[in-house]
Amino acid sequence: MPARCDVVVLISGSGSNLQALIDATQAGENPARIRAVIANRADAYGLERAKAAGIDTQVLDHKAFVGREAFDAALIELIDTFTPQLVVLAGFMRILSPDFVRHYQGRLLNIHPSLLPKYKGLHTHQRVLEAGDNEHGCSVHFVTEELDGGPLVVQAVIPVQSDDSPESLAKRVHVQEHYIYPLAVRWFAEGRLRLGPHVAMLDGQPLPATGHLIRT
Structure with missing residues (x-):
């Protein structure tokens, strides 16, 4: 099994994707380990999920800082105390500053509820x-x-039904999110996934512009 890959997860809300990541990293021989969960809101329910799993939790309230750059600088400092190999955004409702993104270049993943580049x-x-x-x-x-524009790793595609509502679509998309996010994190932790100059690379091969496609 590859060496352990320490992960820090950033959240703002309920943390359903966080729960999927917790479940995946605590099951079987998965080299990814969530070292800490950091929220910018003290009432984020995802913090309770992390505590229940025995994971360190931290709160850094963005409203306590003057401007995005000051908050992001403090967030970098806090994240780096855990020396993660990977930082995962799981419903973190903040637009990140260029300095933050550059600091974690190649080791920062996000999930978005659309088939990017559509509907950023x-x-x-x-x-x-x-x-x-x-x-x-x-x-x-x-x-x-x-914003929502980095190289794609994996996409899950579902059909839109004639009677779908935003709520029914969201529910079915969530099921796929909870599958593909742990998958991508595991690929990274196993050393199979990395960021190339213009595209994501899996097993040393460039992924297509769509990323790895999964159809349901």
């Missing part, structure tokens, strides 16, 4: 329905300075 930003399920798309899904990508 918020309200993705509603926007898919309004556009009349017949497919939807979620994407794991390396984080770069472009």
Whole structure:
């Protein structure tokens, strides 16, 4: 088994993707280990999930800082006390500064509820329905300075049903998020996944622009 890969997870809310990561890293021979969960909100329920799993939790309130750069500098300092090989954004509702992204270049992952590059930003399920798309899904990508624009690692594709609502779509997309995020984290922890000059690399080969596609 590869050497252990220490992970820090950043959250802002309920932490359902965090729970999927906890479950995956505590089951079987997975080299990824979540060293800490950091939230920018003291009431984030994901902190309770982490405590229940015996994982260190920290709160860094962005409202206590003047400006994004000051908060991100303090966040870097806090994260680095855990010396992680990988930082994972799991519903962390902050736009990160260029300095933060550069500091963790190649070891910062995010998950987004759309088939990127479509529907960057918020309200993705509603926007898919309004556009009349017949497919939807979620994407794991390396984080770069472009919002929701880094090289794609893996995407899960689901069909849009004629009677779908934003809520029903979100529920089905969440199921796929909880599968592909632990998968991508494990690939990284096993040394199989890395960020190349322009694309993500898996097992030494460049992934296509869509990342690794999984259809359900």
